[in-house]
Amino acid sequence: MAPIIEARHITKTFGRGKEQVVAVDAVSFAIQEGEILCLVGESGCGKSTTGRMIAGLLPPTAGEILFEGRPISQMAPEEYRRYRHAVQIIHQDPYASLNPVQTVQQILVTPLLRHRKVDGPSGARKRALELLEIVDLTPPEDFLNKYPHQLSGGQRQRVSVARALTVEPRFIVADEAVSMVDVSIRVSLLNMLTRLKEEFHVTFLFITHDLALAKYFAWHGRITVMYLGRIVEDGPTPRVIQDPRHPYTQALLSAVPEADPELTRRKRRMELRSADIPSLLALPSGCTFHPRCPYFVEGECDVNVPPLEPISEGGRVACPVRKSEPIQLLA
Amino acid sequence: MTLSTASSMANSVTWVQEGETESRPPLSLRDVHIVYSSRRGPVQAVRGVSFDLHGGESLALIGESGSGKTTLGLGIVRLLVKTARITQGAIRYRRDGREMDVLALEGPELRRFRWKECAMVFQSALNAFNPVIRIWDQFWDTARAHGWSDRRAVRQKALELLRFVQLDADRVIDAYPHELSGGMRQRVLIALSLLLDPQILILDEPTTALDILTQRTIMDLLRRLKEELHFTMIFISHDLAIAAELADRVATMYAGTVVELGPSEAIFYQPRHPYTLGLIRAVPTVTGGYEELYSIPGSPPDLIDLPSGCKFHPRCPFATERCRKEEPPLEKVGEHHLAACWHWTEVAAELGRTPLHRRTPNA
CATH class of the missing domain: 3.40.50.300 (P-loop containing nucleotide triphosphate hydrolases)
Structure with missing residues (x-):
């Protein structure tokens, strides 16, 4: 069966001429129905731009996005509408993405009626209550007449999820969806999203800069690591986290502080050749990580763009120099 | 506020001053x-x-x-x-x-x-x-x-x-x-x-x-x-x-007050306040292998209208009637280790039954 979402060499450039920025550079991946794919990377790596293109909020400059095997650029209006309903996005900041002068009821009922998902206002109210129940805002009656500012950050994000669910999506792009929420309630939000996957077979593209969150949410899925607009490594989550092969993934994993004193002490640090991230306006030649990479090979890494090649342990790595070399993350 | 009231208040604080020598x-x-x-x-x-x-x-x-x-x-x-x-x-x-x-x-x-x-x-x-x-x-x-x-x-x-x-x-x-x-x-x-x-x-x-x-x-x-x-x-x-x-030391704050204070190792491996325990169980590590995580139910309290007794009691799995009535003081629970919980011994016992998920990285 065709993957629910496939990206084929999608590229996004902003600006033109000397000011042109390549935010996403020929990125390809496929997501099967029911899967979780985590897109991780630092700011400016193109993960959010990729997410926005997948959700149809931004057209790719080049390349093609396929929904159930059909290129969205070739879809007829009716088919395109179905795709836009099926793929929803949840943004990072629920305070910015919810209309502050609408009550939770209005926020949920408007799309339900607009897209004729229910029969009339009483059906819409009933459905809104069900949706609130699904996102664990209980008892739901207590929330219908609240405004976003009367809710906590976690509750607001649950309302965003409920709103996304009004159109019965099959695919959700969650862009840093729990990053702004306090630690103690993050896990319950993630567990709620996991339940959507299990009960409603929603497929997830989960975008985050937080490797620990990616690991937890996508343990049974896959992780894709991006750096300056390109995928540098992907694969099943346990493989990428425990046996990273791309020097950038290794650098991230060795650098990330751990919420455990003993573990953090046992970690082996990787020294980079440069601490500074290059500007998107002046990307390095060849492998864009080469000016920082400790394994830099002159005449190779600064000349050739490394291809993303499969490795036998699972997934793909864009580093011909190091892809077959496991490292020890812990001493 | 005058200096004298401040210092008399300071003297009325009961917990021990560490490292007096x-x-x-x-x-x-x-x-x-x-x-x-x-x-x-x-x-x-x-x-x-x-x-x-x-x-x-x-x-x-x-x-x-x-x-x-x-x-x-x-x-x-x-x-x-x-x-x-x-x-x-x-x-x-x-x-x-x-x-x-x-x-x-x-x-x-x-x-x-x-x-x-x-x-x-x-x-x-x-x-x-x-x-x-x-x-x-x-x-x-x-x-x-x-x-x-x-x-x-x-x-x-x-x-x-x-x-x-x-x-x-x-x-x-x-x-x-x-x-x-x-x-x-x-x-x-x-x-x-x-x-x-x-x-x-x-x-x-x-x-x-x-x-x-x-x-x-x-x-x-x-x-x-x-x-x-x-x-x-x-x-x-x-x-x-x-x-x-x-x-070197960690102080956990909840609802405006320190609820636990102790050496870093003690806080991470022998937390005695349910809130600290909850936080530790809610946070994943990256290289620590697969972990079961737990969230803390409810949300932080309204600082204008604080709950009675222990401010954490509405979210706490250990809460009893006493917690609803009296706010626990910080008391000694170990070497240089203080916690403000009526039930800290139960937290210790619970930790014995269900050890922290992160003690065996990459087993």
Whole structure:
């Protein structure tokens, strides 16, 4: 069966001429129905731009996005509408993405009626209550007449999820969806999203800069690591986290502080050749990580763009120099 | 508030002062209360915080948004907004045998205390700079405000500090803040805070909103401040990882008060307050293998309308009738380890039954 979402060499450039920025550079991946794919990377790596293109909020400059095997650029209006309903996005900041002068009821009922998902206002109210129940805002009656500012950050994000669910999506792009929420309630939000996957077979593209969150949410899925607009490594989550092969993934994993004193002490640090991230306006030649990479090979890494090649342990790595070399993350 | 009430209040605080045999701690807080006035009523942001900060130690104040940790930091350097008031308690500062009552400081004395004795590095590095003046002028203005007049000496020192924080000093010193990346700005801010040789450094969320590799450079820099220069530091953070990596001691704050305080290892491996335990069980590690995580039910309390008794009781799995009625004091639960929970022995027993998920990384 065709993957629910496939990206084929999608590229996004902003600006033109000397000011042109390549935010996403020929990125390809496929997501099967029911899967979780985590897109991780630092700011400016193109993960959010990729997410926005997948959700149809931004057209790719080049390349093609396929929904159930059909290129969205070739879809007829009716088919395109179905795709836009099926793929929803949840943004990072629920305070910015919810209309502050609408009550939770209005926020949920408007799309339900607009897209004729229910029969009339009483059906819409009933459905809104069900949706609130699904996102664990209980008892739901207590929330219908609240405004976003009367809710906590976690509750607001649950309302965003409920709103996304009004159109019965099959695919959700969650862009840093729990990053702004306090630690103690993050896990319950993630567990709620996991339940959507299990009960409603929603497929997830989960975008985050937080490797620990990616690991937890996508343990049974896959992780894709991006750096300056390109995928540098992907694969099943346990493989990428425990046996990273791309020097950038290794650098991230060795650098990330751990919420455990003993573990953090046992970690082996990787020294980079440069601490500074290059500007998107002046990307390095060849492998864009080469000016920082400790394994830099002159005449190779600064000349050739490394291809993303499969490795036998699972997934793909864009580093011909190091892809077959496991490292020890812990001493 | 007068000096005498402050000190009598300090004497009425019951918990033991640690390390009485050693030299006296550079900073002591006793029963500090900070209240914001708001239209809905007084916001009890900090309620009765007491601790000693020992020379050369780093203490992490951890807690979620609204726990009072930033307000407490601002209170220590007396930079609270006008709507906030320190209503009770005492803050004492000591250096080279001198002692001062921080809450009684005024005018020039207060200014001297703020940067020369105790410097604070704020959370948002961009907002902490004047955007229209160069880095050098930020240094010069600070130095001048504190009575320096030798431009050359100040520039020399600024360059040295910028080099210490591993920046290209000659370039950075003439740059405008917007020309620098987030990590570079954070490092400049740390360099600037060191300009007047303070004894204590308070860092509010020093690594929040920075990328992982940038975070690492800041963490390594803070580690050098601690290990090479023996700074006395307070880290304010919601991120347990910074506490795990840099703190000698950790104080967990909830609803404006310290609910647990102890050596870092004790807090991470033998937490005795249900809230600390909850936080640790809610946070995943990266290289620790697969972990079962648990969230804390409910949400943080309304600081205007606080729950009765223990402020954590509505979210606590150990809560009983007593917790609803009486707020537990901090009491000794181990070596240098304090927790404010009526049921801390049960927390210990529960930890025995269900050990922490993260003790066996990469088994």
